[in-house]
Amino acid sequence: MTTKVTIVDFGAGNLLSVARAFRHCGADVELAETAGQVARAERLVLPGVGAFADSMTGVQSRGLVEPLKAYAATGRPFLGVCVGMQMLFDGSEEFGHHPGLGLVPGMVRRIPATGTDGRPVKVPHIGWNQLITDHWGQGLLAGLSDPASVYFVHSFAGQPDDRADILAECAYGGHRVLAAVRRGNLIGCQFHPEKSGETGLTMIRNFLVL
Amino acid sequence: MANLRLIARLDIKGPNLIKGIQLEGVRVVGDPQTFARRYYQQGADEILYMDAVASLYNRDTLTNIVRRTAEEVFVPITVGGGLRSVDDVRDMLRAGADKVAINSAATLRPELISEVAERFGSQCMVLQIDAKRSGPGRWEAYRDCGREHTDLDVVEWARRGQELGAGEILLTSVDREGTRKGFDWELVKAVNDAVTIPVIASGGMGTFDHLPEVVEKGGADAVAVAYMLHYDKLTLPAIREKSLARNLPVRTL
Numbered sequence: 001m002t003t004k005v006t007i008v009d010f011g012a013g014n015l016l017s018v019a020r021a022f023r024h025c026g027a028d029v030e031l032a033e034t035a036g037q038v039a040r041a042e043r044l045v046l047p048g049v050g051a052f053a054d055s056m057t058g059v060q061s062r063g064l065v066e067p068l069k070a071y072a073a074t075g076r077p078f079l080g081v082c083v084g085m086q087m088l089f090d091g092s093e094e095f096g097h098h099p100g101l102g103l104v105p106g107m108v109r110r111i112p113a114t115g116t117d118g119r120p121v122k123v124p125h126i127g128w129n130q131l132i133t134d135h136w137g138q139g140l141l142a143g144l145s146d147p148a149s150v151y152f153v154h155s156f157a158g159q160p161d162d163r164a165d166i167l168a169e170c171a172y173g174g175h176r177v178l179a180a181v182r183r184g185n186l187i188g189c190q191f192h193p194e195k196s197g198e199t200g201l202t203m204i205r206n207f208l209v210l
Numbered sequence: 211m212a213n214l215r216l217i218a219r220l221d222i223k224g225p226n227l228i229k230g231i232q233l234e235g236v237r238v239v240g241d242p243q244t245f246a247r248r249y250y251q252q253g254a255d256e257i258l259y260m261d262a263v264a265s266l267y268n269r270d271t272l273t274n275i276v277r278r279t280a281e282e283v284f285v286p287i288t289v290g291g292g293l294r295s296v297d298d299v300r301d302m303l304r305a306g307a308d309k310v311a312i313n314s315a316a317t318l319r320p321e322l323i324s325e326v327a328e329r330f331g332s333q334c335m336v337l338q339i340d341a342k343r344s345g346p347g348r349w350e351a352y353r354d355c356g357r358e359h360t361d362l363d364v365v366e367w368a369r370r371g372q373e374l375g376a377g378e379i380l381l382t383s384v385d386r387e388g389t390r391k392g393f394d395w396e397l398v399k400a401v402n403d404a405v406t407i408p409v410i411a412s413g414g415m416g417t418f419d420h421l422p423e424v425v426e427k428g429g430a431d432a433v434a435v436a437y438m439l440h441y442d443k444l445t446l447p448a449i450r451e452k453s454l455a456r457n458l459p460v461r462t463l
Contacts, residue, residue, distance in 0.1 A: 013303060013330055020306070021284055050331035122431070124333060124377065126408050127212035128255055128461040149213065149461035151255075151286060153333040172212065195286050195308060197250070 002028040003208045006041035008068070008084075009033045010058035013049040014194065018081060021194035025204045035067040043207070044071055048083030052092040052108060052156065055083045056100065065101065072103050075185045077210045082154065085181065085188030089158050104183050106160040116174030124155040125172050129191075131179055133168035140167065140180065140187055142206045150179070150189075150196035157190055212408075213461045214425055215432035216449055217256040218249035218439055219412060222291070223263050225271055229440055230262065231388030239440045242275050249439065250283040252446040253463045257283055258380070258434055260311065261291025262355060269298075273305045280306025290338050290380070296325050303330060311380050313338035314353035317360040317367075320374055327375025336410075337376035339364055341397055342384045349397055356384040368401045376407060380434070383413040390416025390437060398428030410434055418444060418452050425458055 005022050009015055009031040019029050022045070032038055046068070048055045059065055072078055080088045091099045092108035100108070115121045128149040136145050152170070158178045160166060167180035167187070181188040187207070193200035220242050221228050227242040239245070246257050257279065261272045269292070276289055289302050290311025299310045316322050316337060327335045340356050341349040341364045349364035360367075368379050381401055383394035391414055398411045408431035411424045415435050424430045438444045453460040 013334065014308075016304065016306070017280070017308065020280060024281070024284070049333060120406065122212070122406055122408060124407075125212055126333070126378065127215050127431070129212055130461070147462045152212070192286075195284060197253070197285050201284055 002026055003043065004028045004030065005043045005045060005208065006030045006032045006037060007045045007047060008038065008059075008064065010055070010062055010064065012047040012055065012058070012084070014047050014082065014192065017194045018045060018047045021201065021204055025201055025208060027208055033062055035063055038064060038067040038071050041071060041076065043077045044079070046078070046080045046084035046087065048081065048085075048087065049153070050083060052083055052086055052094045052100075053096075053098045055087060056098055059087065068101055069103065072101075072186060077207060078186045079207050080186070080188035081194070082190060082192060085190055086156065086158055088181065088186060088188050092156060094156050103186055104158070104160060104165055104181055104188070105162060106158055106165070108156050108158050110156055111154070111177055112173060112175050114173070121173030124153060125177065126153050127151070129170040129172065129179075131168040132170060132176070133180075135167055139182070139210065140203050140206050143202050144199060148199045150191040150193065150199055152179075152191045154190055158188070212431070213255075213459050214430075214453065215255040215410070216446060216460060217258050217410060217432055217434040218246070218254040218446070219258040219260065219434040219436040220245055221260045221262050221436065222272060222275065225275070227440065228262060229388065229437055236262070243279050245440065246279045246283055249446060250285060253450060254285060254446055255461065256286045256288060256432070258288045258311070259290070261289070273301065276302065276305040276307055288336055288380075290336070295322070296329055299326050299330060303334065309334040309336050309378070311336040311338040313340060316371070317351060317353045317362060320370065323371055323374040323376050327377070332375050332377035335376050336378045336380050337368070337371035338380045338382070339368060339371075339401075340382045340384050341394075343394070343397070347396070347400065349400070352384060364397070365400050365404045369404045372405045372407050378408045378410060379405060380410045380412060386414030387412070388437065389414055392416060392420040393424035393428065393430070393433070395424045395428035398424055398430050402429040408432060418449065421449065421453065422456050422458060
């Protein structure tokens with residue numbers, strides 16, 4: 001019996017990469033564009049790359065904002081990836097102020113362009129970085145231990161109001177930057193598990209048994 | 211900081227992985243997908259496919275190589291060579307590329323950089339610059355595999371590319387490519403000092419010591435390695451191990 005995963009198709013650039021990685025891990029992948037498909041999902045993945053506002057527009061234009069909120073309330077597993085994770089927050093300060101889904105209290109803000117040592121830091125943050133967490137070996141991180149690196153591409157990062165929602169961080173320019181968030185049945189990864197080699201595939205397999 | 215990225219560069223001609231010298235004088239190495247799979251399994255941080263003759267051959271061959279690779283390689287894949295339009299980029303991203311590298315078409319029509327960045331995001335728009343030294347501390351950008359002048363000063367072009375929306379710069383030294391004499395770290399430093407986006411150094415690695423040189427003196431964020439990997443002169447695990455021993459911040463596997 002293969003595990004069914006519904007991936008929300010709102011035009012995100014990494015949709016097919018995410019789908020390929022889940023299929024590689026043995027999932028039965030359905031791409032969902034309608035409210036009905038989201039409502040019937042057993043496990044839901046919200047992908048996303050590029051600009052926050054464009055992504056929210058893609059979700060809104062398909063009438064998926066309320067269905068996604070309703071799905072989140074069912075308690076079934078929900079994974080946001082990259083901008084799909086950022087959209088879980090109340091909003092983003094990328095190019096102005098744009099509301100998100102409001103499922104995780106907090107805002108998405110620009111990564112500091114100056115390091116804690118006063119030197120300039122390259123933004124976007126592109127490349128592999130080590131996860132910093134107290135949650136090794138369980139949930140999304142089952143089978144993983146320190147050190148584990150994953151692939152990031154982003155200029156903005158979520159800042160949860162409640163630090164208990166932080167699942168993992170990374171260090172960039174001396175600052176702590178949110179890498180993964182967890183609030184109840186909601187999980188978000190700022191990094192790309194579908195592009196993070198065997199470490200990322202392990203997380204995908206873990207999501208399939210949450 | 212983000213880790214130094216070790217990128218396996220695979221130059222493609224038709225269905226074959228090739229290795230050139232100064233972007234010419236080509237030898238066939240083998241099947242690109244087999245090599246890409248091996249590099250992924252050995253811990254490559256990214257895979258870079260560069261189609262050497264995209265303008266001459268049917269692009270379907272490259273698209274198929276990318277599609278099959280994306281089914282089994284789960285690190286970022288960059289594809290370059292002969293991409294001329296937003297439609298070309300879309301097709302390549304759909305086939306499984308995460309980023310595209312654009313050189314010739316951007317030198318002829320720089321707005322393409324903005325069009326790609328606005329449509330698909332800066333993160334997938336890699337500006338490929340093939341640089342030849344034109345004087346002390348000066349380099350000129352070349353197009354069409356190092357054959358045609360562009361009259362663009364490399365440093366100026368890199369700065370403009372960033373302004374137009376490029377997310378990274380893939381900087382190949384045509385003078386050093388395939389020579390194993392080491393990266394042109396002065397070139398990398400000149401470009402790195404002019405931009406804030408990541409710079410990938412490519413061309414010339416012939417021994418491990420060339421890697422710390424281009425990182426420490428040139429400030430490279432990533433290095434693309436071809437010859438040494440294809441001919442098994444140095445494996446990715448060996449490069450990673452030696453880098454860690456030199457305190458270069460590569461990811462630990």
